[in-house]
Amino acid sequence: MYDELNKLDELSRRKFIQYSAKALLGVGLSASTTPLWAGQSINKPTARNVIYIYLSGGMSHIDTFDPKARWKDQGPVQTIDTNIAGIQISEYLPSLARRMDKIAIIRSMNSTQGAHEPGNYFMHTSYAQRGTIKHPGLGAWLNSMSGKTNSTLPGNVRIGGSNNATGGAGFLDSKYEPLHLASPDDGLPYVDRHQSVDEAELRERLALAQMMDLSFHKKYPAKQVRAYGDVYEQAIKLMNSKDLAAFDLSQEPKLTRDVYGDSRFGKSCLLARRLVEHGVRFVELTLGGWDTHNDNHDQVARLTSPLDTSVSALLDDLHYRGLLDETLVVIGTEFGRSPEINSNAGRNHHPSAFSCVLAGGGIKGGQVYGSTDASGHSVADNGVSVPDFNATIAYALGLPIDKVVHSPSGRPFRVADKGRPITALF
């Protein structure tokens, strides 16, 4: 209790009264005693790989995976049956509806972050954004705790989205930083030696650069400088990798490419499958544009089209190649959207209830976990917090959820903070 009282002393006198009440009610109180789960051992992993599809902007849940047919503001979108009795989703996702037997929908997601940047950060790292430290994302945690399966390809790849995204290596070693591919078509840029340079010449040049840098390295033995050394090593391994073909989409038969669709997202899904096949353990794809403050239904209808087509193709493909059991497919987003329609025919941010999806990787398909009330406003039962969601992914991968890892500055962190995995999903 004294810890909490000290915290109060730091706050400004102006808000003393408000805050003392809140602190006593539990805000700021952390479970400082030994957690009940301290003795839990590592679960046997059901998934080796993760394909994480991140929908940035906040996907409207009642227009997709959690429709509310009798709600006044449901709008023009209809509800359809799926191939599992009792589960219905939005008509915008017909192909996924036919594959519901592979999918688990979590309708009771809830977050405390209602703005994009903090919401995105929270979803990727399970921690609230702070100016003082960068937390690692799941891909970095996976590679750091459980290692790579392919020694020459990166263990963590991100396709699409901004280069400055959250959920990178954070305070973990920079070698866990995801390789960011701006577009799935182009393959890896600059991956071949220049035509005028052979293997021997490249080695000579690298040696010369090292020599030129000798006194510089001695003078400035900084973490960022060493990180460049690491990155050159990884780059050279990659250049010499026999698995570089994984990045070349043109090696896929046309039929396959057509099934995934011609969209950038479709190609990203196909690339993700190829990478996983070649041993890349964590691939994140970004599909943006979900921040539908204006013209919600028009935009969602448009956005769900590649989502529906390509994710269905991906699930089928993984299944027929025997990869679905060991590959966890995740569809995540930072928050949902308001059940009310605003004056621009749009929906606003809504973190208190939203939907996410899990498939493969040991997840029992054909189920819905948790539910929301009749309008989609709040969680009705089995709420799943963002850390819980990430803990579930970590659990599937067999990562030690309770292990405390210290950042270089000595602060303690866990893979999914205090999240608990939803074992009912498996």
Next chain:
Amino acid sequence: MRLPTKILLKTGAYLLLTILLPTSASARIFTNLAGKTIEADLVSMHRDQVTFRRTVDRKVVTVALNQFSAKDRSYILAQKELGLLSATSYKQTQPDVARVAKRQDHFGASEQIDKFLAKYWKVQGVEPAPITDDATYLRRAYLKIIGRIPSYAEAVHFLNDSSPHKRSELVDKLLESPGYVSHNFNLWADILRAKTTGREGSRYGGVYYIPWLKDQIRRNVHYDEFVQSLLTAKGYPWDNPAVAYYLRDFGMPLDNMSMTAQVFLGTQLQCAQCHDHPTDVWSQKDFYELAAYSYGLKTGVNINADNPKLKEVARRLREAAKKQNKGKLPGNQKPSPVSAGREFLDPLRWGVVHTERPLKLPHDYQYDDAKPNENVAPKVLFGHQSDAKLHDSTDRVDSYVDWLIDKNNERFTLVIANRMWKHVMGKGLIEPVDELTDESVADAPKLMAYLESMMIALDYDLKQYLRVLYNTEYFQRQAVIDNPDLPDDYHLEGPIFQRMSSEQIWDSIATLMTPDIDQILNTRYKGNNGGIQYATGQKPAAAVYLDEWSPQKITSHITKMSDVYAAYFTARTTFSKANQDPALKGTPELTKIRKELNESKKAWNQMLNPDLSESDAGASMGMTMMAANFSSEKGKHNKADDRWIKGIRRASELQSPQSNGHLLEVFGQSDRMLIENSDEKSNILQALFLMNSSQTNWLLAQRSAPVLEARLAKTPEAKLETLYLGFLARKPSEAEMKALLPYFKEDPEKARQRIIWAMLNTQQFLFIQ
């Protein structure tokens, strides 16, 4: 199409001015063999190719020496003999230092800062880092002040200069250079999330905003005035580019307010938008009370209601549509004068207007101090609340802006003083710069207080403030590692050791190819939204007509347009259906339908964007690099390489931000979606580029400026020194000379390629010492 007289007059006036304005001091009239004359400045000369810059349009041209008249030829050769005409330009790219005002005034302040730091070090029990040598200072000054490495010629000039005041003279010169604008633009574009791409670039005014921002920096508009322009802006972006500040967060006025508080007051209110802030003192009500000042400003003009002229036009268009459709109003989706009008008048929706709409607390407001849906009365976050009567939205905005930029607003001054310190030294005295709380304490509180008082005394003149900082001894000390994992180990012993930003890396490579890169400016950005073209200096047609035509005229014009629109609309629907029909896939019929669509689209676009443009006299881009003009060079000429060289611009002159996959993005440029979102992390793609690109393997080894200079050097030692000065801004060490000279003598061509590749792949190239 008849050009409106206003535009004709403007063009005429501009042409007149360019003829009458005094030209550059060293410009001269040159004559060619055919007798044609031209007024120009000499830029450089390489072998027999003379490069000069035309005064009339600032265009750079290269012509063989034998094309000039005999008199000109001897003049040019004499200039070269005197050493005033180098192979890579120096003199003509440098601003006139004599014009710099009152250099001496600020020295007292710089010394004062050093004194505060000396006291701080004593208390902390640390020794400061030593003062750097000239070579290190040279590179750092260029990178920190104008955002690029020095060119070979600039490096030689500085290192050979024996003036005792050369460092402060360099500071003055760099602050006046166009490079200063380019470098500071990157900073402010990151902070303000200014974009030229997408919706933000077109309908939300980016194409007008970015040149305006650069202009504000160029004219060194005082910071408080600058903030005031941004926050009191209203109207359309082509009339008032500052309006893009509000349009950037179209439809999200509360988000915009929270960005304003973060950027200008260093106060993070985002959490308080939805509930009482969990870790800071702000309540949700506090946030709403502040937002109530500017909530009346609406982004988005309701064409049918807000503007009486447009309201009239809308009414008439409805009449015209009914007439065409047997007395009934056609549906929204059908082509008609109404829908054509909607497309054509679209730009007029994106503007900022004052309204009297009240700000209400949200319906789920959960605290006891007020009721949900209650109107919120405006109240400032802290400090002095003016009790002047606020009659309308304009009053409210003015009142809140006055409070924000007031000298007594402790956070306003603190944030900018700290931010500029960070810009110069690499780390703020308080970090993070935009997340102040009541517990925020500067590392050196007396110094911070002094900086704040200096900012006020300088009346928020940012350039002068920067000048003071660049002239401190502290800025000249060796860089110090600040380990982000061990933040308590840094005691301000010196400026921070950091990697170049992605713009600095890109701009440095650009400088290696083109020493006068600072002169190559993009003054005209273009964007497109819904078929309407937006371009710098150009109003959309709808805006021009709104100003100049009567409602009847506008209506009859749009009604005429609606036939073209109907044709386009039909073609679009036909194509969309046909494209989805699997039976038609790849057939010539589909191709024919697509062709029809493209033609009707073209016709419709021409109606949307009639040619009202002013003459291009003002909007030229400076032209190509010298290197690309040397057709006499031996070696392969790859088309892609040539195009790359031709298109090189500084990052500030490219689209903001650059697209995915561009080198700027690979090296960590901010996506300008979030505030100051750039990073300096290493990644594999950077290493792959540096190792395997044609730039580092070929282009820079064959056609960069230092290489051209090195070819003129007489001895291998001199050549090596030239390369080092050009790429690393320093002379090679004894050990390096010893190791590299043998190669050079053995196979100079191969050695040169190897050495340059190696220099570009060192870490010392990427980091700022």
